[in-house]
């Protein structure tokens with residue numbers, strides 16, 4: 112007898128609405144159908160307004176990688192009017208981007224562990240994430256939606272004391288992440304559950320054009336920070352972190368290792384603050400008129416913004432292609448043939464953020 | 471004049487009082503478990519009496535009744551759990567007690583099958599697989615008890631009135647106790663073997679559709695279960711109350727710590743691990759009692 | 768596995784990380800961004816903040832000479848603070864308490880340099896002058912009372 116299970120749109124493993132229609136044979140999934148679009152908000156249409164307000168709107172696409180979205184948006188709009196942001200603003204943006212990656216990866220690792228019923232480490236991840244959020248509150252004034260980027264620069268400076276605090280934060284964070292890494296990599300039950308589950312071969316990853324940690328877990332060294340450097344990444348060299356096995360374990364390990372990479376980048380950025388100019392904002396003299404696109408490496412992968420101006424304060428068109436949207440088709444072949452118990456785990460290792468999946 | 475040595479007190483009054491106290495003790499244990507788990511995760515945690523608040527709140531809620539059978543099974547589940555606890559306390563046949571406890575799980579499984587919910591179905595399937603995993607081990611352990619005491623009666627292990635004749639089961643069946651510890655997470659529904667109620671995978675398993683009072687009944691049944699399982703483990707050292715309670719506390723702490731250091735396993739992994747390790751432990755123990763001649767046919 | 772055991776042991780003896788929230792209030796950092804307050808004595812009723820607010824939560828009523836601020840709708844972005852030409856808006860550093868009702872704050876504008884008010888006062892003065900011409904000169908025009916009024920509207924949605 113065949114059973115059909117509607118996995119979602121309301122399901123405890125995802126906090127967001129996504130539906131998987133699973134055809135089951137006992138505990139094994141025979142067929143899988145992906146259905147999304149439950150929280151489509153029509154944001155791309157809304158972007159056709161004042162370009163200054165757009166920065167705040169773009170943050171609302173995704174609550175976890177707000178900084179990446181607004182940086183990508185601002186860079187695209189700055190491109191349409193040929194505006195060069197001050198160096199200090201670029202450094203601050205880079206620091207914020209990496210802080211954001213830290214907290215997003217901690218969240219993703221925590222949720223992965225929670226989906227296999229490891230509540231203790233889940234709590235530990237969220238406790239560590241709390242430190243990052245505190246740092247955000249300290250530097251930007253907001254915990255989640257930072258609202259620090261505007262077209263032309265940033266609105267909050269990082270002073271010398273704050274830089275000192277950031278350095279201390281890096282030390283604390285590195286110690287905690289090392290602890291976390293030890294616990295995750297050495298746990299028998301976690302490895303038992305994750306190794307060899309949901310294997311995405313390198314060929315499949317290339318065929319489906321998956322991005323971010325999913326691609327890097329399958330031995331595809333694709334990282335926008337290295338491939339097409341933006342803000343400050345042409346000075347700070349980033350080497351893509353690659354794992355070869357392509358299973359849930361590899362994807363999670365990529366995330367764990369990227370935590371240290373992020374801390375390293377923040378460390379490299381802090382000295383640059385001292386000899387960057389005092390300006391954090393450049394006023395634009397023209398209005399957006401050209402076309403431009405930017406790519407940013409968000410925690411979940413490549414983020415793409417296309418902007419087109421019409422020589423007025425309003426934008427003509429903004430097109431957003433988010434990383435989760437690129438990764439979406441990746442679930443389906445992996446879920447086919449897996450256990451029901453692994454469905455949640457496989458989808459969570461893709462780090463699905465349905466807010467940006469549907470926009 | 472009834473004195474403390476009177477058999478009436480120990481044969482009737484004490485088990486009756488314990489049976490009444492069982493849900494309270496079980497609830498408190500769950501409360502302690504939640505508090506301790508929270509502390510192990512560096513949280514503040516709820517107050518210890520929180521499970522009772524939860525149950526009270528559930529009883530004040532409106533019922534959304536899916537179908538009548540489902541409710542009957544909830545009551546049957548509670549009654550069989552109470553019955554098996556009672557039988558254990560009043561010193562009935564160990565084999566009957568084990569099967570009665572198994573029957574309570576069967577009612578839960580039937581409850582899951584009686585509603586048209588996919589998660590209940592899958593949960594019931596998994597519950598059955600879990601039963602398939604732990605029942606053989608439990609029965610074999612009971613069988614080993616029979617081998618060393620010569621009878622399935624609990625009175626053979628320990629009688630209220632006369633002092634125990636045999637030496638503590640712990641000395642003859644240490645590995646069987648370890649096998650019981652192995653299936654403890656299944657019975658208490660804790661990581662790594664809490665697959666039937668894996669809420670990240672299948673919502674709440676067989677009890678997904680219960681609401682209001684009936685969810686309250688299922689929760690109370692779980693209080694009894696916790697008490698039953700720990701009391702069963704207490705049978706392994708009945709000669710001394712301090713050691714006996716210590717053994718129960720050890721089992722309880724063991725389940726909490728294991729819950730906190732492991733992830734949930736899959737069904738196939740669970741069956742493999744429990745069978746291989748559990749059977750190995752039991753066979754080694756059987757060989758031990760055969761060789762040392764502790765065996766009463 | 769051993770590392771996790773050591774970690775939970777450490778957790779057990781350390782103080783809980785979580786706090787008893789409603790009883791121990793949350794200690795936020797200096798420089799957090801909370802809701803905004805308007806200074807009625809500085810505002811010139813230009814309406815720039817209304818046009819630039821992304822959440823559309825500022826309504827400038829030029830005729831009534833007051834600013835309507837929908838506190839619960841505000842996203843605390845601080846953009847209005849940047850654009851205001853007279854620095855009439857300041858951002859608070861204390862989070863707003865959660866409330867069951869929509870919070871709307873009205874601020875009466877009393878700045879005499881505001882073009883609208885200037886115009887009205889000029890008109891009033893002219894009228895008064897016209898009325899008082901036959902009689903003797905009276906006292907000057909009364910200043911509008913500058914007070915802040917907090918009004919709690921029930922949610923209708």
Ligand code: SF4
Nearest residue numbers: 820841842844845847
């Ligand atoms: S802080 Fe932002 S949302 Fe709030 S009133 Fe000012 S501009 Fe509008």
Ligand code: SF4
Nearest residue numbers: 810811813814816851
């Ligand atoms: S608050 Fe500032 S921006 Fe808004 S109307 Fe008054 S003067 Fe203009």
